[in-house]
Amino acid sequence: MSPKNLIIAIVLGTALAAGTFVAIRSQAPVAPISALVLPAPNPVPEFSLLNQRGEAVDHAVFKGQWDLVFFGFTHCPDICPTTLQVLASARTALAEKGRESLPRIVLVSVDPERDTPEILGQYIDYFGEGNLGLTGTLAEVRKLTDGLGIFFEKQDVDGDGYSVDHSAAVLVIDPDGGFHSLFSGPHVVDNYVHDLPVLMGGR
Amino acid sequence: MRIAVALPVAVLVALLAGCGAPKAPLVISELEVTKPMPGRSMSAGFFIVTNNTDETIRITGVESPQFASVEIHETTVTDGVSRMRELEALEVPANGSVVLERGGKHLMLMRPNNLQGSVSLQFLSGEAPVLSVDYAFPKDN
Numbered sequence: 001m002s003p004k005n006l007i008i009a010i011v012l013g014t015a016l017a018a019g020t021f022v023a024i025r026s027q028a029p030v031a032p033i034s035a036l037v038l039p040a041p042n043p044v045p046e047f048s049l050l051n052q053r054g055e056a057v058d059h060a061v062f063k064g065q066w067d068l069v070f071f072g073f074t075h076c077p078d079i080c081p082t083t084l085q086v087l088a089s090a091r092t093a094l095a096e097k098g099r100e101s102l103p104r105i106v107l108v109s110v111d112p113e114r115d116t117p118e119i120l121g122q123y124i125d126y127f128g129e130g131n132l133g134l135t136g137t138l139a140e141v142r143k144l145t146d147g148l149g150i151f152f153e154k155q156d157v158d159g160d161g162y163s164v165d166h167s168a169a170v171l172v173i174d175p176d177g178g179f180h181s182l183f184s185g186p187h188v189v190d191n192y193v194h195d196l197p198v199l200m201g202g203r
Numbered sequence: 204m205r206i207a208v209a210l211p212v213a214v215l216v217a218l219l220a221g222c223g224a225p226k227a228p229l230v231i232s233e234l235e236v237t238k239p240m241p242g243r244s245m246s247a248g249f250f251i252v253t254n255n256t257d258e259t260i261r262i263t264g265v266e267s268p269q270f271a272s273v274e275i276h277e278t279t280v281t282d283g284v285s286r287m288r289e290l291e292a293l294e295v296p297a298n299g300s301v302v303l304e305r306g307g308k309h310l311m312l313m314r315p316n317n318l319q320g321s322v323s324l325q326f327l328s329g330e331a332p333v334l335s336v337d338y339a340f341p342k343d344n
Contacts, residue, residue, distance in 0.1 A: 074240070077247040078278045079285050081240060082305045122242030151284055161313075168285040184283055186306070 032198050034183055034191035041178025045147025049108075049136035052121030057134070059177060066103035066200050067132070067173040068192075071150050071166050073111030074123045079168065080107075083187050087170065088127040090192035101203070103172070103196060108144060109135040110152035110166045148179055172199055226255040229295070229326070229334045236322045236338045239315060246270070248310030248324070248338075249303050254295040262293040264327040271314035273324070278306055 044059045051057050068087050072080035087105045094102055107124050109115035112135045115123075120133035135141070145152060152166040170187060174180040181199055183191070234250040254260045265273040275290045290308070295301050303309050312322070321339040325332050 074243055075245065076287065077237070077243075077245045077311055078276070078287065078309050079280070079306055081237075119242050123240055126241050155286075155288075163287045165284055165286045167283055168280045169283055185280060 030198070032181070032195040034188070035172065035181045035195045035199055036184065037181040037199065038179060041174055041176065041180045042148075044173060044177050044179060045143055047140050047143040047147075049134045049140050049144070050117050052117050052124060052133035052135075054117040061132070061134075062173045062177040064175055066101070066175060066196075066203070067106045067171075068103045069106040069108060069148075069171040069173055071108045071110050071145060071152060071169075073109055073164050073166070074115050074119055075111060075161065076164070083168070083170065083185070084124070084127045086187040086189050086192065089189045090196065091128065093189060093193045094196060097193075099197065101200060103200070104130060104132055106132040106134065106173075108141065109133070110141065110145070111154075111164050112136055112138055112141050172196075175203055227334075228256045229254055229260060231324075231326075231334065231336045234324075234336060234338050236310075236312065236324075236340070238340060239318070244314050246312040246315065246322075247305075248273075248312055248322075249305065251300055251302050252293065252295050252326075253300040254297060257297045259297055260295045260333065261328055262295065262326050262333070263291070263329055265310055266325045266327065267312060267323055269315055269318050269322050270312040271316065273313070274311045275308070276311045277308045280306070 044062045046059050048056060048058055051061070070080070070083055070087065072083070074080070084105065084107065091102050091105065105124070105127060107120065109120055115133075115135045117133070117135055120135050124131040124133045134144075144150075148171060150167045150169070150171075152164055155163045155165055168185045168187075170183040170185070171179055172181040172183070183195075230253045232251045232253065235248070237247045239246050248265075252262070262275070265275065267273050275293050276287050277290050278285060278287045280286075293301055293303075293308070301308065310324075321337055323335065323337050326334045326336075
């Protein structure tokens with residue numbers, strides 16, 4: 001290929017790439033960039049837990065709105081508040097963009113032994129209004145986590161008290177109470193701001 | 204396996220006392236201490252610790268008059284599972300740094316007493332204090 005033809009080829013190639021980029025941009029949002037969507041929503045299993053006001057709730061609590069569900073515990077000073085802050089910031093950013101339908105933030109305690117409804121309530125209220133906290137007996141928490149494929153395990157290795165290993169994922173539950181998709185982390189505000197409207201569609 | 208190279212106290216004290224020296228042996232930068240969440244009795248501490256000496260410095264403990272207990276922890280996320288473990292020590296390599304940040308190594312400060320506007324931290328190597336720093340909470344926090 002002559003130098004002249006090579007330059008033409010480079011110019012054409014660059015133009016094609018730029019055109020494709022613009023085309024993709026103009027069609028956005030088309031697909032999530034971070035979330036993994038399940039082939040079909042998986043119904044949330046039945047359970048009986050307490051919300052942060054101490055009221056008994058079952059799987060129906062997940063019906064009627066989109067939920068972002070994180071599994072953590074209030075004695076976790078690092079990754080739990082960081083993740084919840086990302087979710088809260090994403091909600092704020094979407095509201096500022098004019099989106100009216102916003103997902104609810106739900107924290108399911110994987111440390112129900114220490115996380116009473118009151119403690120959980122103080123914790124989640126810190127991240128905004130309308131959040132839901134779920135706690136209760138270990139057996140009932142297990143029903144929910146096992147049904148959703150969420151792992152957690154108490155560790156006694158901590159020098160002062162104990163820690164709980166837990167899945168770092170954030171699950172997206174649709175308004176029919178179906179496990180719709182998940183963010184596996186690391187959790188980034190921009191990814192949520194991009195993906196949530198795509199996942200939620202018109203609902 | 205691991206060779207503890209704690210600097211002799213006298214040397215460190217002498218180095219720390221060497222005012223006018225261009226570089227302190229151990230420097231803490233970008234320090235941030237979170238306030239306990241409502242209803243919680245713990246804070247997290249994040250910073251960069253830099254060792255300007257030619258020997259590894261092992262920080263084996265941290266004390267604070269504002270907290271009953273301070274531990275060095277590390278959060279890891281492996282195969283989608285978040286784990287937190289206490290570390291025996293923070294090994295700061297010779298002429299190197301260690302970053303304590305969200306989702307990684309951090310201080311866990313437990314059971315605050317009379318927490319006001321600031322937190323004092325004293326870093327220990329063995330029984331020997333190697334550095335003291337103060338952190339003031341931002342006014343709007």
